[in-house]
Amino acid sequence: MHVQVLGTGCPKCTLLAERVAAAARDNALDIQLEKVTDIQQILSYGVLSTPALVVDGKLRFSGKVPEVAELGALLGAVAGGE
């Protein structure tokens, strides 16, 4: 699963990346985590507020940092074929 955290490097973006990693660990999910900091690339997803999460090329949410459990549920649902 290809997981991208979109954000220009603010503290919230870093926090989201950490929580995504923790959620993947907790649920034994195999993910490649990528931080996207390039503003043009971020904008190509139509994101208005960062941080945002893209999983397998699809934007899942923007402008929030959910709890680890919630992220785990989201990643689990994607891994299980939605």
Place this chain on the structure above:
Amino acid sequence: MNALSQHLPRRWIWAVGPVLAGLAIALYLNLQELANWTVDHALALGPGPWKEALRFFLFEAPKVLLLLCGVVFAMGVLRSFFTPEHTRALLAGRRRLVGHTLAALLGVVTPFCSCSAVPLFIGFVTSGVPLGVTFSFLISAPMVNEVALVLLWGLFGWRVALLYLGTGLAIALVSGWVIGRLGLERWMEPWVLQVPTSDGQEVETPLLDWPHRMQAGGEALRDIVGKVWPWVLAGIAAGAGIHGHVPEDLLASFMGRDAWWSVPLAVLVGIPMYSNAAGIIPVVQALLGKGAALGTALAFMMAVIGLSLPEMIILRKVLRLPLILTFAAVVGTGILLVGWLYNALW
């Protein structure tokens, strides 16, 4: 992150929340008596400047923190009704007074973090929100915020808070309108308008239910109050400490209402400083307490939180220098006028 907080049943908070809120209100209403009792009886301090300083601190610190908690929670719940996407849809294509007014008001309630300034700016402009209207939003969002309003309300009374709210909105509205009239679109970096707008990838935001809105309020509380409380306490402690220690005439002589140049000076000093509202209010309090004029103090505060150098540097990625300077000049002029107006009236 602790695992415990995630797994607590939600019902727990429904029982404890109202009780906590009730206790907080009862405490808030009896703070003066409590502070007096602590100073006069529990500690039985002898008369002196330290006694009054402690009385001041024991009353002000819990008062301001409780107010802050209440309002930040309420704003967190209110903001859960808004998203930047909704705001953009509301503003797209609007011009003139309606657009600017709406933008300034939405700036207050839309969740906004200054690190999102660039994507938000581009997202607005490329989908048909006029440049001036976008600026009205961008000026209002940081300047008119609940932390500033609560602290002003708690420390200087509701009149000053209302004044700040009204003039902050007016500056956002008028500055955005002026920038719009100047037709500065040519000073945006050229790549901005070529950004491919979202390829239909809008995230549908599900409507939140009330438990989630309450949770949003709780998160705002933890996030904002958790960050600013040391500043608030330090500021009130400084205010208490200065009580009777700095000669009043000194500050009043160069920040008083008689010196017309004190307002531009306050703005110039304020721009390079970067602080959130919580950090700057104690300074404002000390200034006012020592005889600075209200208009001068408010102008200083607006310049610090509304016109910050770091934000301009972030915006430099999308705007050419002339547009940034125009933005600073227009907003700075608005702040100047507000400062002079209140020095003349108050």
